[in-house]
Amino acid sequence: MQRLLVTGGAGFIGSNFVHHVVAHTDASVTVLDKLTYAASREALAGLPADRVELVVGDVADEAAVDPLVAGHDAVVHFAAESHNDNSLADPSPFIRTNLVGTFTILEAVRRHDRRLHHVSTDEVYGDLALDDPKRFTEDTPYNPSSPYSASKAGSDHLVRAWIRSFGLRATVSNCSNNYGPWQHVEKFIPRQITNVIDGIRPKLYGSGENVRDWIHAEDHSSAVLTILERGTLGETYLIGADGEQSNLEVVRLILTLMGRGADEFDHVNDRAGHDLRYAIESGKLRSELGWRPRFSDFEAGLADTIRWYEEHEDWWRPAKAATEASYAAKGQ
Numbered sequence: 001m002q003r004l005l006v007t008g009g010a011g012f013i014g015s016n017f018v019h020h021v022v023a024h025t026d027a028s029v030t031v032l033d034k035l036t037y038a039a040s041r042e043a044l045a046g047l048p049a050d051r052v053e054l055v056v057g058d059v060a061d062e063a064a065v066d067p068l069v070a071g072h073d074a075v076v077h078f079a080a081e082s083h084n085d086n087s088l089a090d091p092s093p094f095i096r097t098n099l100v101g102t103f104t105i106l107e108a109v110r111r112h113d114r115r116l117h118h119v120s121t122d123e124v125y126g127d128l129a130l131d132d133p134k135r136f137t138e139d140t141p142y143n144p145s146s147p148y149s150a151s152k153a154g155s156d157h158l159v160r161a162w163i164r165s166f167g168l169r170a171t172v173s174n175c176s177n178n179y180g181p182w183q184h185v186e187k188f189i190p191r192q193i194t195n196v197i198d199g200i201r202p203k204l205y206g207s208g209e210n211v212r213d214w215i216h217a218e219d220h221s222s223a224v225l226t227i228l229e230r231g232t233l234g235e236t237y238l239i240g241a242d243g244e245q246s247n248l249e250v251v252r253l254i255l256t257l258m259g260r261g262a263d264e265f266d267h268v269n270d271r272a273g274h275d276l277r278y279a280i281e282s283g284k285l286r287s288e289l290g291w292r293p294r295f296s297d298f299e300a301g302l303a304d305t306i307r308w309y310e311e312h313e314d315w316w317r318p319a320k321a322a323t324e325a326s327y328a329a330k331g332q
Helices: 010-024 062-071 084-089 093-111 149-165 188-197 216-232 247-257 283-289 300-310 313-329
Strands: 003-007 028-033 052-058 074-077 115-121 169-173 177-179 203-205 209-217 236-239 244-246 264-269
Touching: 003 010, 003 093, 010 216, 028 062, 062 093, 074 093, 074 216, 084 093, 084 149, 093 115, 115 149, 115 216, 169 177, 169 216, 177 216, 177 300, 188 203, 188 247, 188 300, 188 313, 203 247, 209 216, 209 247, 209 300, 216 236, 216 283, 236 264, 236 283, 244 247, 247 300, 300 313
Parallel strands: 003 028, 003 074, 028 052, 074 115, 115 169, 169 236, 177 209, 203 264
Antiparallel strands: 209 244
């Protein structure tokens, strides 16, 4: 697989994967990205031009997708609308990108018999009780609770149906919450970091007891590449780094690492349908494919992320004011 097509490769998780591929393989990469507000050319800056090409286009546009799939050995499908709050305000982009876009990729992959890896989320499983010792596994029933997670659940089902019905050479992964470089400031961790940089008190939904299972984007990238290279066709792998933290713990740790008082934050009204807890059991990925996370210490990974945002203000600053205005209009 020397020629990879990466959809959504100028977004947060996709661009981290492209950097990882360039650093750890000899493959060439074509990025197909619509360059919506959550993506940027800068996320691919500095990569060798003879190995990385950016094509601006819509993953739901068959005319753009088909020749790109035909010209590559494998497709890694990151492209997705992914912000829960935005899906509550307007679900339509989530249906087009996450469902129609995945269908378009599947049909092109089927026509040209290409290898596909489909990247998804643990949010398709719904949530767990805060006091429940269980974690999500590959056998957990789907129970999405937002337009975003429902659209991703639908895309997963499409991939599995194409595997069974048409013999598609594909794998699926569902990952826990990512953090790291190049994440848009509307997301939880970069929003709090950039608020502290700006002298603004971080905002916490509700009581902050909601738990997320955090993984650094570099570890997600290494897991996806491992699955692409060694995963069993037709299988699903859950990706996690044992990073369970409540939102309250994350905010307090950010404040502490940035030299502020751990309680210098404000509570705001909780989000509608806010899932309580996510937790990933990644034993299959580790035992069958030998994968291990690099950032097993969440505090170290978070400190690394804080440094990145402190050093790349020129990247996130243009979007900050509009993002905060949008949240303020919703009382958040």
